[in-house]
Amino acid sequence: MATDTEAAAQQADAFLAGKKKADDTAFMFGRVLAEMGVKVGDPDSWPQLVGRSSLSGEPSLFLGTVPLPTALKLIDALIYAESAQRRQRDQSHDA
Incomplete structure (x- = not known):
């Protein structure tokens, strides 16, 4: 059985790992949006995009x-x- 300190450390580690995953996903999504000409941080385009994590580590x-x-x-x-995708799928079925 883990002590309270160990449990808190595990929860903190899970939170930080989830936050890193969420931040990485937000970064990549921001790159995709930039490729589409959508500017993250611009109030007229996409004002806010933030990675978050629950205490359990769920990003x-x-x-x-x-x-x-x-x-x-x-x-x-x-x-x-x-x-x-449908066109490609239909073409592969016709071949």
Whole structure:
């Protein structure tokens, strides 16, 4: 059985590991958005993107409030990606 100090240290380690994963994911997502011309930190584009972690170490992203034009841009990109995947899948089934 772990002591209270060991349990607190394990919880802190889990939190820090989760925070690192979340920060890495936020960084990569920010890079993807930049490739799309969306500027993270710009109030008119994407005001806030933050990596977070629960005390148990579960990583998560806080996306903030996204302006409608940016949300529509993302929706268009997702629809395009899905249709491209379907076309590719249909072409491989036809071959």
